[in-house]
Amino acid sequence: MAKLTVRGIEALKPKDTGYKVTADRGLYLRVAPDGTKTWLVRYVVAGNQIQARLPRPYGSSGTDGHMSLAQAVAENARIQSLARDGIDFQVQRAEADRMAADAKAAEVAANAPFRTLFETWLADGVSRKDGNAELRRSFEKDVLPTIGNKPVRELGDTQLLDLLRNVGRKRGRARTAERMLTETRQMFRWAIKRQPWRSLLANGNPAELVELKQVVPQGYEPGIRERTLSASEIRELRDIFASMAAAYEDAKNKRVAERPVQRETQLALWICLGTACRIGELLQARWEHVDLKKATWFVPRENTKTQVDWQVYLSDFALEQFEALHALTGETAWCFPARQQEGHVFVKTVSKQVGDRQTRFKNRKPLAHRRNDDSLVLSDGKNGEWTPHDLRRTASTMMQALRISPDVIDRCQNHVLPGSKVRRHYLHHDYAEEKREAWRLLGERIQVILSASNVVPLQRAA
Numbered sequence: 001m002a003k004l005t006v007r008g009i010e011a012l013k014p015k016d017t018g019y020k021v022t023a024d025r026g027l028y029l030r031v032a033p034d035g036t037k038t039w040l041v042r043y044v045v046a047g048n049q050i051q052a053r054l055p056r057p058y059g060s061s062g063t064d065g066h067m068s069l070a071q072a073v074a075e076n077a078r079i080q081s082l083a084r085d086g087i088d089f090q091v092q093r094a095e096a097d098r099m100a101a102d103a104k105a106a107e108v109a110a111n112a113p114f115r116t117l118f119e120t121w122l123a124d125g126v127s128r129k130d131g132n133a134e135l136r137r138s139f140e141k142d143v144l145p146t147i148g149n150k151p152v153r154e155l156g157d158t159q160l161l162d163l164l165r166n167v168g169r170k171r172g173r174a175r176t177a178e179r180m181l182t183e184t185r186q187m188f189r190w191a192i193k194r195q196p197w198r199s200l201l202a203n204g205n206p207a208e209l210v211e212l213k214q215v216v217p218q219g220y221e222p223g224i225r226e227r228t229l230s231a232s233e234i235r236e237l238r239d240i241f242a243s244m245a246a247a248y249e250d251a252k253n254k255r256v257a258e259r260p261v262q263r264e265t266q267l268a269l270w271i272c273l274g275t276a277c278r279i280g281e282l283l284q285a286r287w288e289h290v291d292l293k294k295a296t297w298f299v300p301r302e303n304t305k306t307q308v309d310w311q312v313y314l315s316d317f318a319l320e321q322f323e324a325l326h327a328l329t330g331e332t333a334w335c336f337p338a339r340q341q342e343g344h345v346f347v348k349t350v351s352k353q354v355g356d357r358q359t360r361f362k363n364r365k366p367l368a369h370r371r372n373d374d375s376l377v378l379s380d381g382k383n384g385e386w387t388p389h390d391l392r393r394t395a396s397t398m399m400q401a402l403r404i405s406p407d408v409i410d411r412c413q414n415h416v417l418p419g420s421k422v423r424r425h426y427l428h429h430d431y432a433e434e435k436r437e438a439w440r441l442l443g444e445r446i447q448v449i450l451s452a453s454n455v456v457p458l459q460r461a462a
Contacts, residue, residue: 113148125187146163157206189205258375299312315443
């Protein structure tokens, strides 16, 4: 059999249909109608004749992804030798590719960055009510920029300590640092039970080696906030709202005048104080769940932290706030509709507006397109920053001073009730009248505070 030469290959011209010529025993060259020349081999393994195409087409130089005649002959000789030993080169190549892929995957896994662990945990390991939006926001702000690209296997407690200390001490966000430490421990506890993370955390959970006292200022009480608004601060807040509105109304050029706090925000704060609700529950409220005639507000379980339906009986004070709100947003489905899209406003909206107006307590640079002033600081700041959630605490403290029982106060706040499962299983009194009376007394107390210039704090009987 005359062997094919390079000159002979170069002389092969394309035809209307593809054809092939013999290059060597078991080696063929196929010429396609477009002139492409590819190598084919035939070999026998275990009595079965097999034909396969070599991965690179013909090229005289055997470079740039091509295979020369000499290279093809050598590869064919190797394939035929393997076949005589009962080895299919395609199976061998597939196994080699698999092993290479496994090795590459192992290398990638071994160098997996913290960011990948975080994304995997968000997808498979944690499910918050907000779709993990707040988790993502806080980690993208404070964690990922610092250690996001750090390989998990190289991450130790020192890096976490530096990161959290920067948040808790240097930036003065102790509560944020505490929460981040808790969430980081939770993520690593999840990861340490699963591959490939378990292999990368051979030294254990690095977050467990970080103690809270190492990252927060001295004297910080973990998880405890005690801020309540005094009667004078409640009146001061009312007066601030009024003075803001008056100053804006009297401004000659309203385009450049300082705008007052949005009226919807003001009403949201008063409703929080009058009902002891969570601000997030309120901002998700629909008008279909508010009955102004019956003075009730129903909060469906999907909107509550406790995943329990909650019925609020509105005092005259709280009802007045809802009626004023209805005059503003009653034409929409939502009590607090979003301006740029369908649905309710972001549940952090009011908290951000309140915080932006107490910048003396913020260890941060002024934020673009946000207010950065101290217009909502109360008592000249001597009692510290206040938040919408502090109004909920203020309301419950008022109820306590009014001698309302803790059981009723818990129900007015829709807390998870203490006690055994047996008690919760058998005791189903809804405390409707007791709650209605508690909210009535709270509303009357707020009205007294707002109508008086000097209110003597309630005292318990000796």
